């Protein structure tokens with residue numbers, strides 16, 4: 174009998190990840206997550222539906238206090254400013270303002286939101302590359318801190334300042350080489366080529382603006398505290414140059430945000446929970462650089478931090494349900510959940526954890542997790558170890574507090590409600606689930622189509 178020749182199969186090497194410990198222990202710990210701040214997830218879903226965003230006020234408070242403590246123990250004058258674009262739900266902003274944060278905004282819209290949240294104008298930092306003339310006039314009237322991004326903006330301010338009743342308070346944004354590449358060079362004035370110093374001198378010579386601050390925001394999800402030390406040292410150097418040449422004390426140095434959160438970036442080898450620096454490490458780097466600079470101790474500037482994602486990511490959870498369970502043609506298990514890339518916007522760059530809510534067996538499989546959109550790119554995880562899950566099982570995605578309820582897209586589905594668990598474990602709807610009337614409210618029908 175003739176033997177059939179077997180079809181050639183390309184050899185391949187595959188990393189086995191199930192139950193293999195890395196140097197920190199087991200790679201995946203499988204425990205269901207059944208409650209948040211002592212509230213049963215199942216009950217919240219029964220009340221508010223699925224999907225559902227949850228924000229924990231207690232977690233915000235704890236994280237803020239931990240971060241503020243790290244800086245205020247190491248430096249005498251510290252001020253946090255809440256980065257609105259990271260999460261500008263009013264309730265969230267007001268929690269930060271109540272804790273003492275100023276507002277850091279990057280558009281006229283965010284500026285209006287900050288004012289409506291009751292923060293006084295002189296505690297609003299106005300960043301960003303695009304501020305309209307009207308935005309600038311309003312910011313001057315309110316004594317806000319205007320962070321100049323470019324020379325055109327500076328000249329517009331010079332012009333407005335001619336007739337302004339108040340002396341505009343400004344800072345310049347500085348970009349620089351901190352050893353982190355690719356360098357963020359598109360915002361502000363460059364340090365190394367002398368542009369930042371030139372901008373400062375133009376402001377000092379013009380005399381129509383009051384230079385109160387030096388600002389940088391070196392990037393986002395920066396895992397290297399030493400990069401901040403470089404940034405702080407460079408701003409401190411500019412501070413000293415201004416002091417020596419103009420005998421002018423700049424009131425504050427603003428180091429921006431960009432501290433990493435504990436989420437895991439796509440392509441990262443180790444989980445973010447193991448690699449994310451602590452607030453102490455960032456604070457050590459930044460405050461040492463300022464204290465060891467030539468800034469005189471008598472005139473130590475206020476240190477401002479605009480950290481966003483590191484303060485809010487842990488406080489947000491997204492709850493969803495399994496819609497269907499499939500086997501792909503290659504045998505790989507797949508899940509469809511009711512959370513898409515439009516709702517969980519950060520799934521573009523994070524490998525988010527997905528935790529089942531109910532008890533499950535111990536074994537797990539490498540699974541693809543799809544969202545509900547009729548679009549091939551709607552993939553929440555290309556590969557994740559999950560126990561077998563069935564239709565209607567609940568899952569929780571932790572660490573979604575940053576950049577989701579601002580960047581989420583209204584696309585194909587309604588955006589889910591957002592619930593706040595307050596410190597007394599009371600639940601509050603802080604943003605309603607969308608509905609057809611809300612979404613259509615700005616549309617207009619021409620007569621002939623009615």
Ligand SMILES: *Cc1c(COP(=O)(O)O)cnc(C)c1O
Pocket residue numbers: 256258259277279300301390392393394429430431432479480481482483575
């Ligand atoms: C986005 C932004 C922040 C906050 O950044 P995180 O990475 O969320 O900490 C702070 N300052 C400026 C100017 C920003 O644009």
